Amino acid sequence: MSTKSYDDMTKGERDVYHSDKRESEKKEQEGTRRKHLRVKIQKKFLTVALKGTHPVMEGDLCKEIKVEDSTWTVEDQSILCIHLEKLHKVQWWENVLTHHPKIDTTKIQPENSKLSDLDGETRSKMMFDQQQKQMGKPTSDEANKAEALKKAQAAHLEMDFSQAKLN
The missing domain is CATH 2.60.40.790 (Immunoglobulin-like)
Structure with missing residues (x-):
């Protein structure tokens, strides 16, 4: 082929x-x-x-x-x-x-998932992230990225992270 x-x-x-x-x-x-x-x-x-x-x-x-x-x-x-x-x-x-x-x-248009089709961990994460967004707070992924940046800053005090962008 x-x-x-x-x-x-x-x-x-x-x-x-x-x-x-x-x-x-x-x-x-x-x-x-x-x-x-x-x-x-x-x-x-x-x-x-x-x-x-x-x-x-x-x-x-x-x-x-x-x-x-x-x-x-x-x-x-x-x-x-x-x-x-x-x-x-x-x-x-x-x-x-x-x-x-x-x-x-x-x-590709994926089918809509029902919450009941998702495993408990995924369902909990989605609900937590939705609540965080409604309160204007960071999602779990955003919080993890921010925490990783803080650790990198602490480990490398000689570097300037002021212009760092989290994707």
């Missing part, structure tokens, strides 16, 4: 791309079990193959993953499910493998 950006493809090229994906899914063998597969998940590389054959998917991942938290399973003896745990969860990926077409992640 070329490295041409998915967004730059014509409708015809996109149809062929999706058709190829559907065809490869249809060709998967019924009765495939875990022991029939060779799946290698590394920090920046992925290989998927039936044992004794050339890989059906192989290449560099576009971003690093947490290998110890990434898994794969076979469902219904025909569907390979690969879960890659992103190192940076809030970062959108342009593609999975670097040689796949890229998508423009700035055009």
Whole structure:
């Protein structure tokens, strides 16, 4: 597959791309079990193959993953499910493998999250930050940055931090 950006493809090229994906899914063998597969998940590389054959998917991942938290399973003896745990969860990926077409992640409209979908720590942080904003006080991230600046100032008294900007 070329490295041409998915967004730059014509409708015809996109149809062929999706058709190829559907065809490869249809060709998967019924009765495939875990022991029939060779799946290698590394920090920046992925290989998927039936044992004794050339890989059906192989290449560099576009971003690093947490290998110890990434898994794969076979469902219904025909569907390979690969879960890659992103190192940076809030970062959108342009593609999975670097040689796949890229998508423009700035055009993605994420679904609205319900508070109940979020873990307790995230929910608490969001509520705290909202209260801080309403009172005109710094959010937890802003407070952490200010604290880091104070520590840097204390450690480096010889430096002038008066023009330092926190981003």
